[in-house]
Amino acid sequence: MRGVQGVGTILSGMSDMDQLRENIALFEREDTLSAEEDDALLALGRKLSSSKGVPCTACHYCVSHCPQELDIPRLLELYNEHLSRPSFAFIAPMALGAMPADKHPSACIGCGACAQVCPQQIDIPEALADFARLMGE
Ligand code: SF4
Ligand code: SF4
Numbered sequence: 001m002r003g004v005q006g007v008g009t010i011l012s013g014m015s016d017m018d019q020l021r022e023n024i025a026l027f028e029r030e031d032t033l034s035a036e037e038d039d040a041l042l043a044l045g046r047k048l049s050s051s052k053g054v055p056c057t058a059c060h061y062c063v064s065h066c067p068q069e070l071d072i073p074r075l076l077e078l079y080n081e082h083l084s085r086p087s088f089a090f091i092a093p094m095a096l097g098a099m100p101a102d103k104h105p106s107a108c109i110g111c112g113a114c115a116q117v118c119p120q121q122i123d124i125p126e127a128l129a130d131f132a133r134l135m136g137e
Helices: 002-011 017-028 035-051 072-084 091-097 113-117 124-134
Strands: none
Touching: 072 091, 072 124, 113 124
């Protein structure tokens, strides 16, 4: 996995000319990942992203577009937490229990207005439908 080591080296930053030269040399190399390594990394990335939910950054761009006035980032935060921390599975039902029913993920009507403005291109109605299903709603 030479490419991965190279990325790690680049991301670690540069504090002198030798490190700058080393990083330039890395970009000049042609021995990037093989097709098999590429596929393995993509498969790993998909597995990690699907097991941890959605990459919501809580930018709130979507919120004003929701006709149901759902707190989408909060719901997605709970959804992510629920998926990534099974030993804390009680948190999401407890948090939803403190919200009015018309603000639950099941209140999403699937209009897709939120997804159209999401910079992360998250399929929000799909995520909320899955969250509602997991919550037994
Ligand atoms: S798809 Fe659901 S969350 Fe998105 S804007 Fe429509 S009702 Fe709101
Ligand atoms: S627009 Fe997308 S990234 Fe931003 S808060 Fe909404 S779901 Fe999250």
